[in-house]
Amino acid sequence: MSYMDKKKVICRHCGREMLVSLRAFSTCCPGCNQRLGVGDQTFTGPVTVSRIETCGSVVVAPKGHLHAHLRVKNLQVQGGRCQGDVVADEKVTIASGARLEGDITANRLEVSSGARLKGFLRIGPGTA
Numbered sequence: 001m002s003y004m005d006k007k008k009v010i011c012r013h014c015g016r017e018m019l020v021s022l023r024a025f026s027t028c029c030p031g032c033n034q035r036l037g038v039g040d041q042t043f044t045g046p047v048t049v050s051r052i053e054t055c056g057s058v059v060v061a062p063k064g065h066l067h068a069h070l071r072v073k074n075l076q077v078q079g080g081r082c083q084g085d086v087v088a089d090e091k092v093t094i095a096s097g098a099r100l101e102g103d104i105t106a107n108r109l110e111v112s113s114g115a116r117l118k119g120f121l122r123i124g125p126g127t128a
């Protein structure tokens with residue numbers, strides 16, 4: 001496997017950086033031995049779960065409707081609807097026509113004109 005097939009993730013339990021396969025869904029942190037979700041997930045239809053936790057990205061596609069509390073690296077709401085509180089280590093993006101209902105804590109937030117957003121915001125480095 002080449003270096004290009006890997007991505008860097010940071011363990012949210014102990015802060016250790018590691019390289020994992022792009023296709024990996026979860027891994028065990030060599031620093032603290034905790035189980036860590038690292039997969040990217042795309043939602044294209046209605047899904048309700050209590051919680052999604054990953055060091056990867058969550059994408060809600062235009063026909064997606066995700067109802068979950070999220071603890072992720074990046075969240076992209078490309079369309080559709082996302083309900084639940086979001087904590088993102090990096091960035092939350094809400095595209096035009098998309099809808100997010102929930103409190104957002106994130107390093108960066110990008111909201112397009114025409115997006116709908118309902119919730120409290122805590123944005124800036126170090127907030128997540």
Ligand SMILES: [Zn+2]
Pocket residue numbers: 011012013014015016029030031032033034
């Ligand atoms: Zn760790």
